[in-house]
Amino acid sequence: MRRFLACSLAVAVFPALAAPAAAETREDEQVWVNLTAMGPIAGDAVYFAEVQPRMGDGASRLDQLLLRGAIGLKLSPAVTLYQGYAHIVVPVDGGRDVNEERSFQQLGWFMGKPWGGELSSRTRLEQRWRSDGGDTGWRLREMLRYEKPLKPGTNTVNALVYAEGFLALNDTDWGARGGFDQLRSFVGVELGVKDATTVELGYLNQVIDQTRGRTRMNHVASVSLFFRH
Template sequence: MHKIAFAIALASSLFPSASFAETRQDEAIWVNATVMGRIDGGLVFFAEVQPRIVEGASRLGQVIYRPAIGWQFSNAVTAYQGYARVVEPHKDGGEARIEDRLFQQITWNVGKIGSLEVQSRTRLEQRWRSDAEGMSLRVREMLRFEYPLADAERRVAALGWVEGFAGLKSARWGGVSGFDQLRTFAGLEIPLPGKSTIEAGYLNQTRHVRGGQSDMSHIASLTLFVRP
């Protein structure tokens, strides 16, 4: 249970840090499609694509492509090695900015507290960008909570999660040391045929930027998980 205590402490320490001198607001839409499954034995994979529409949901601000391969050590713990390519189209039609990431990830199905299902995801990211030199290093910790709204095995569930980001090493092009951003989500998990699901709801992103400011995005979030 030490990860739960760590994440709660992290979140409580980050909320005050998100109150900067000036907060810029935005509205966005994030859509995510993820395919995940088993290759053979304990060998598993996932692959996702996520377009993000920003600036009042008026333009495509970012597309993330993120495949990973992993090993399921038990029903509770899976470790992944992955790669992400982040493409940011230029506002005026110029050359897109590219960010490349390597990441290592551990997911842990913590268990149940009554009917509440708890999961942890820890991710370490090494980040490079096409417009400048240097590597930025960042750690992310997510706690995810599901509460079934019916007794059936395939049921709608109330869903919430919180994810804190902390920079361990900055680079010339950016990145921070210390608090980076906090994401909080509230919505529903809806079953689809087979084992696939849709998650829909509201996501709040509060992100630190240099100069004592913060960016807050109010995001309509829709995620499709395809599990063959």
């Protein structure tokens, strides 16, 4: 398992480290809010639904609004397979909003409890369509997440870190280019609120390859509420 974790992190991080040193980098301060509800439907069937407003330009305006939901099937206590759909709105100053539609397949895997914490993986394959083009973009995402109680024997406050690498699988007429797409890295805490409801607070760094030597780096204050029933 340790070898798998090391290899996966290397795959996610290496493209970002390999970017040209002279590349132009634009930076922004953002605030992302994530409201997610999840739980069982019947038997081994489960669901999740989320709303994510993301504020950009120094957190002064709406940069994206993401609506996403999925229905899944628990294949085992540790593995769940989902089929989902997402609608994303990207406001454009002085122009028509860009809309993106996504279908996705997701595999969630609880990998175990190494080093006194919990390690999990999320693999997501996306099919993307945008209103400013006609092509279908394919993208693969892999997240590794680790959380550990700060006070042994309780889950009231957990230290939380995760990394998620994005790989575009093809070029499109609306701007996607095959290869490394972006890397998200998070460090923060998970707080138990009531029953199974949790809040995650922390700093997220997002590095996006915009091609032609241009890179965008977003410094994000991330707030997520997960309501489980």
